[in-house]
Amino acid sequence: QSVLTQPPSTSGTPGQRVTISCSGSSSNIGSNTVNWYQQLPGTAPKLLIYSNNQRPSGVPDRFSGSKSGTSASLAISGLQSEDEADYYCAAWDDSLKGVFGTGTKVTVL
Amino acid sequence: EVQLVQSGAEVKKPGESLKISCKGSGYTFTSYWIGWVRQVPGKGLEWMAIIYPGDSDTKYSPSFQGQVTISADKSISTAYLQWSSLKASDTAIYYCARGISIDYWGQGTLVTVSS
Numbered sequence: 001q002s003v004l005t006q007p008p009s010t011s012g013t014p015g016q017r018v019t020i021s022c023s024g025s026s027s028n029i030g031s032n033t034v035n036w037y038q039q040l041p042g043t044a045p046k047l048l049i050y051s052n053n054q055r056p057s058g059v060p061d062r063f064s065g066s067k068s069g070t071s072a073s074l075a076i077s078g079l080q081s082e083d084e085a086d087y088y089c090a091a092w093d094d095s096l097k098g099v100f101g102t103g104t105k106v107t108v109l
Numbered sequence: 110e111v112q113l114v115q116s117g118a119e120v121k122k123p124g125e126s127l128k129i130s131c132k133g134s135g136y137t138f139t140s141y142w143i144g145w146v147r148q149v150p151g152k153g154l155e156w157m158a159i160i161y162p163g164d165s166d167t168k169y170s171p172s173f174q175g176q177v178t179i180s181a182d183k184s185i186s187t188a189y190l191q192w193s194s195l196k197a198s199d200t201a202i203y204y205c206a207r208g209i210s211i212d213y214w215g216q217g218t219l220v221t222v223s224s
Contacts, residue, residue: 051210056212096168
């Protein structure tokens with residue numbers, strides 16, 4: 001039932017930059033802000049980026065977010081082994097519900 | 110410090126009822142929406158429902174409307190998710206989460222439905 005589309009997986013070597021895309025529609029990303037969550041194996045998701053491009057306190061500045069039209073992106077620069085996790089985008093939809101992305105698994109080679 | 114503490118794992122049989130809980134602390138419970146997110150093991154996150162404890166306004170995903178009931182008791186800062194008749198397909202981890210723009214998550218409650 002996910003309405004935000006993400007690539008299933010991406011990978012990179014330590015120190016590389018990887019980006020994850022999130023594609024939605026005018027009723028969600030197009031008219032509301034986007035959050036990104038990191039889910040390490042066996043743990044609850046954690047807020048990584050809010051309001052499209054804001055980092056909560058404690059989140060390294062290696063993580064950055066952007067939004068344009070009905071799409072958003074998460075970038076991880078200087079990839080580290082501890083960044084190996086699942087990443088999800090999320091937004092409110094004007095049909096009065098929340099929506100998540102399909103999720104992207106990041107592998108550090 | 111904001112905390113959402115969920116009730117423990119449950120093992121139930123198909124057709125049984127269940128109510129799981131999520132207690133909020135470290136913030137004004139009645140001033141923030143609180144909701145539930147499902148994650149089937151090995152799968153992605155699914156937004157289910159949300160409630161505003163201040164006035165009990167609720168919103169449900171069409172996928173879960175009629176299948177579950179969200180409620181809250183503001184006197185004890187606790188939100189609930191309830192099933193009247195569980196199915197095997199309800200087996201999942203259920204997370205409570207604060208806000209329409211989720212900023213905090215509970216630790217998750219594993220619900221296993223098996224005969």
